[in-house]
Amino acid sequence: MSTVPQDPGPTAPLRPEDPERIGGYTLLGRLGSGGMGTVYLARSAGGRVVALKTVHEHLAREPEFRIRFRLEAEAARTIGERHGATVVAADTQGALPWLATEYLLGPSLAEAVAHHGPLPEPVVRALGSRLARALADIHASGLVHRDLKPSNVLVTAAGPRVIDFGIARALGARRLTRTGQAVGTPAYMSPEQASGRDHEPPGDVFALAGVLVFAATGHGAFDGKTPADVLYEVRYGTPELSGVPAGLLPVLSRCLAKDPAERPAPEALATGLGGAEGGFADLLPGPLRADLGRRAVGVWELRPSRLPGPPPPADPPPPTGWTSRRRLLLAGTGGLLALGSGGAVWAARARSGPSPAGRKTASPSPRPPGLPPEPLWTYDAGSPCRVEAVRDGIVVVSIGDELPGRTLAGLDAATGRQVWRSPGTVDVEETGEGLVVREKSMGLDAQNPLLALTAATGRLAAYPGELRDPRLGGPRLVARTDDRLYLSGYDGDRQLIAAYTTADGRRLWERGTGHEPYAPNPGAVAAGDVLVYSVSGDVVGLGRDDGRERWRTDFYGPDNLPLTPVHPASLDGGRLFLGGGEVRALETATGKVLWRFGVDRIPYPGGRAAFGIPKAVDGMVYVLGLTPAEPKSPVREELLALRASDGAPQWTYGIPENARFRPPPLLHGGRLYVDTGQLAQPFLAVDLATRRPPWTYRSGFSEDGHPPLTTDGYTELRIAGDRLHLSCGTHVIALPANG
Numbered sequence: 001m002s003t004v005p006q007d008p009g010p011t012a013p014l015r016p017e018d019p020e021r022i023g024g025y026t027l028l029g030r031l032g033s034g035g036m037g038t039v040y041l042a043r044s045a046g047g048r049v050v051a052l053k054t055v056h057e058h059l060a061r062e063p064e065f066r067i068r069f070r071l072e073a074e075a076a077r078t079i080g081e082r083h084g085a086t087v088v089a090a091d092t093q094g095a096l097p098w099l100a101t102e103y104l105l106g107p108s109l110a111e112a113v114a115h116h117g118p119l120p121e122p123v124v125r126a127l128g129s130r131l132a133r134a135l136a137d138i139h140a141s142g143l144v145h146r147d148l149k150p151s152n153v154l155v156t157a158a159g160p161r162v163i164d165f166g167i168a169r170a171l172g173a174r175r176l177t178r179t180g181q182a183v184g185t186p187a188y189m190s191p192e193q194a195s196g197r198d199h200e201p202p203g204d205v206f207a208l209a210g211v212l213v214f215a216a217t218g219h220g221a222f223d224g225k226t227p228a229d230v231l232y233e234v235r236y237g238t239p240e241l242s243g244v245p246a247g248l249l250p251v252l253s254r255c256l257a258k259d260p261a262e263r264p265a266p267e268a269l270a271t272g273l274g275g276a277e278g279g280f281a282d283l284l285p286g287p288l289r290a291d292l293g294r295r296a297v298g299v300w301e302l303r304p305s306r307l308p309g310p311p312p313p314a315d316p317p318p319p320t321g322w323t324s325r326r327r328l329l330l331a332g333t334g335g336l337l338a339l340g341s342g343g344a345v346w347a348a349r350a351r352s353g354p355s356p357a358g359r360k361t362a363s364p365s366p367r368p369p370g371l372p373p374e375p376l377w378t379y380d381a382g383s384p385c386r387v388e389a390v391r392d393g394i395v396v397v398s399i400g401d402e403l404p405g406r407t408l409a410g411l412d413a414a415t416g417r418q419v420w421r422s423p424g425t426v427d428v429e430e431t432g433e434g435l436v437v438r439e440k441s442m443g444l445d446a447q448n449p450l451l452a453l454t455a456a457t458g459r460l461a462a463y464p465g466e467l468r469d470p471r472l473g474g475p476r477l478v479a480r481t482d483d484r485l486y487l488s489g490y491d492g493d494r495q496l497i498a499a500y501t502t503a504d505g506r507r508l509w510e511r512g513t514g515h516e517p518y519a520p521n522p523g524a525v526a527a528g529d530v531l532v533y534s535v536s537g538d539v540v541g542l543g544r545d546d547g548r549e550r551w552r553t554d555f556y557g558p559d560n561l562p563l564t565p566v567h568p569a570s571l572d573g574g575r576l577f578l579g580g581g582e583v584r585a586l587e588t589a590t591g592k593v594l595w596r597f598g599v600d601r602i603p604y605p606g607g608r609a610a611f612g613i614p615k616a617v618d619g620m621v622y623v624l625g626l627t628p629a630e631p632k633s634p635v636r637e638e639l640l641a642l643r644a645s646d647g648a649p650q651w652t653y654g655i656p657e658n659a660r661f662r663p664p665p666l667l668h669g670g671r672l673y674v675d676t677g678q679l680a681q682p683f684l685a686v687d688l689a690t691r692r693p694p695w696t697y698r699s700g701f702s703e704d705g706h707p708p709l710t711t712d713g714y715t716e717l718r719i720a721g722d723r724l725h726l727s728c729g730t731h732v733i734a735l736p737a738n739g
Contacts, residue, residue: 011041014306022098023091025052028304041103047654050088050100060097073099075143083134084162085154104163106156106292109215113150116287118218121245122275123283128212129275130159135208136266138162139201146199148207149188150214157281157292186230187220191258194231202260205269209255210239217243221256248273373695376723377416379732381409387727388428389435390720391455394419396435397732398428408437410458413720416734420458426451429477436477436485450477450485452502465505479524479531484508484544486531488522495519497533499547509547514538523565525576527588532576534566539578541591551591555584564613569664572616572644579611579623585647595647598625613664615672619644622665622672624655639665639674639686651691655684668719669737675717683717683726 011029018027018040025042028049032039037055044050059065070092076099077087085101092099109127113119119127131153138145145152147164154161186194188210190203213221221239224230239256241249251272257263264272281289385399393413398406405425412419426437435453437460451460463485475489478497485500491510498510513522515535524533530541530550541550555563555578564579571577575594578584585594598610611625621642638652655674666673671694674684686693717726724735 014040014304016307018306020304022052022054022096023089023100025050025100026304027052042100048088049103049654051085051103053099053101055097057096060095066092066097069097069099076101079134079138079141079143079162082137104154104156104161106154106161108151109153109155109160109211110150112155112288112291113215113218116285116291118243119215120285121216121247123285124212124216124245124248125273126275126280126283127160127215128208129270129273130280131162131208131211132266132270132273134160134162135201135204136270139204139266144199144201145204145207146193147185147188148204148211149185150211153211155284155288155292159280186227186234187222189231189234190260191235192260194234200260201266202263205255205263205266206260208269209252212248212252213239213241213244216245216248219243373736376734376736378734379411379416379418381730381732383730385727385730385732386716387718387725387732388716389455390718390725391435394455395718395725395732396453396455397727398426400425408453408458410455411732413723413725413734416732422458422460436480463502463505465500476521478522478533479526481526484526486524486526488513495535497522497524497542497547499531499544508545511542511547511549513540523567525566525568525571527571527576528574530588532566532588534563534578537563539563539566539586539591541588553586553591553593555580564611567613567664570614570616575616575644577614577616577621577623577644579613579625581610583611583614583621583623583625583642583647585644597642597647597649615664615667616644617667620650621647622667624665624674639672653686653691663716666717666719673717673719673724
């Protein structure tokens with residue numbers, strides 16, 4: 001079957017002959033069509049967006065093609081979750097066979113190079129090493145792809161994905177083509193495939209080398225005026241490697257050897273290419289990263305669209321004189337029509353067209369759906385920055401890195417104008433929006449005291465008493481109230497928590513946590529007369545006045561599920577809500593677990609927490625988490641709304657893949673604001689009434705007045721009054737909260 005363009009940009013409207021639904025999926029538009037079939041964008045009843053592939057009816061009647069389509073579905077199921085598009089559902093036996101896979105956001109490699117030019121050598125190496133490892137896994141599963149080419153490789157933020165297994169074949173399986181018949185794309189066939197012989201794993205390596213030549217140069221390794229010419233060059237000619245970086249020539253030349261035995265195995269090829277580890281999106285050129293953002297524009301507000309059908313046949317011309325009698329009839333019965341049938345009046349007006357007055361007063365076109373409101377102002381910090389708090393009409397921003405330290409700036413919340421800038425460097429203490437910082441100075445004798453920040457003026461004042469020179473080693477602020485500061489640190493071989501008064505810096509008490517000094521820094525929150533803190537799998541309640549342990553809950557347990565830090569946003573009505581391997585509700589006075597959600601049905605892959613930090617408000621708990629879309633199906637990432645009283649799920653909404661689970665969602669004016677941490681859609685607004693996003697903030701939208709977003713530096717969102725203040729990379733942006 002032809003290439004499956006999973007996300008070539010905006011979808012094409014459905015045609016009149018296209019069905020409304022296939023296999024329980026509502027069709028939204030066309031992603032592409034070819035000689036073998038059509039690929040649609042579709043949505044399930046539960047809201048999941050998929051790419052749904054069908055075959056043309058005349059091919060569906062051919063037994064050989066049905067077998068090939070079934071094999072494609074089986075091959076995609078085998079490797080899709082790891083290196084391609086995960087198969088969601090399929091029907092290969094029905095009258096119209098179809099295959100639904102996850103919807104991958106990203107252009108094909110062919111599109112990426114055509115629109116943005118050849119890729120730099122480091123990107124080609126990273127692309128090749130990842131694809132080589134994918135081939136190694138595909139071959140280990142007993143499959144060969146047999147049609148690897150630029151249009152069958154999708155470039156996504158998470159890495160390249162291999163699609164379209166339409167002519168894949170199990171190793172050793174019987175052929176579906178006659179001996180001597182070549183099947184595939186001529187420019188990316190192996191010599192043995194071009195000769196009609198068996199295409200084994202070394203043939204996929206040959207094709208991958210051609211893909212990488214294209215990625216690096218914009219042209220293929222073999223060319224010709226006709227397919228026959230190309231096949232001849234593949235079998236006997238010398239590959240065209242002009243423009244290939246010198247560092248890639250040796251390894252690609254070995255892969256393009258005519259003799260399959262001389263080509264490296266995929267594992268050796270991956271090692272030879274090297275390629276940077278870490279985030280794939282970080283390596284991509286800026287225009288291509290911006291393209292990934294643009295391709296996510298319509299995902300949240302997809303609606304079916306269809307081209308109009310052919311116009312109905314024209315009525316025969318009326319007999320002479322009929323029109324004048326019809327006008328007389330309408331004129332004489334106008335009052336009757338108006339009184340007896342509002343629909344008749346509407347129909348008459350619809351035929352007559354809009355009035356001149358209506359045309360004059362027509363409102364301008366609304367802003368396209370999905371785009372965020374226009375920025376009220378932007379501030380270029382020149383370095384990675386983060387919004388720390390909004391207080392007294394000032395947006396407090398930290399600028400720079402941990403080392404040698406960050407400086408602080410105060411921006412006028414109304415205009416974005418810089419009001420003040422701190423002369424020295426500081427560390428910002430993480431306690432919600434508490435304006436507490438620590439002086440950042442180097443050296444063995446540095447005291448680095450805690451400082452109180454006045455937002456309006458930028459004045460920094462050291463706390464009095466013992467807080468100027470804490471006895472605790474390596475102290476960090478973990479919680480703050482109007483009259484007290486709670487610090488964690490260590491004394492010898494044990495970790496401590498201590499309470500201090502803000503008025504005079506007097507230490508009220510200190511308590512060991514039961515952990516070694518280098519255990520994770522506790523998260524803590526003051527709840528009534530109890531200070532609740534968490535370290536690793538322990539959650540402990542201490543008396544705020546005396547530091548005595550009131551209760552301790554151990555969440556290590558036999559399943560050893562992780563625990564997200566305690567956070568002030570997770571506290572509501574004497575209950576504390578915790579994320580991690582599951583969502584838990586604790587009674588802060590006693591530590592009693594009131595309910596648990598997710599442990600029985602949420603997969604827990606690779607040591608990753610399944611739920612983020614919850615946001616609790618107005619009897620609801622909002623949390624980002626991993627959930628299976630359907631029983632026995634792969635997990636997907638969602639925003640979940642749980643009832644705070646018993647943890648019962650109320651609704652969910654899908655979010656971008658690999659979203660970060662910190663910080664918790666923010667609630668303002670009937671909308672949840674989610675920091676996804678993603679390149680394509682860093683910030684998402686979800687309306688609680690409609691449970692749909694009015695907009696998402698995406699990367700690369702400088703043409704709409706938004707500075708391009710990057711994955712460098714910090715991202716943070718703060719809300720104050722009627723404005724959103726968000727930091728992205730090196731910029732701070734103010735948006736209207738009701739936009």
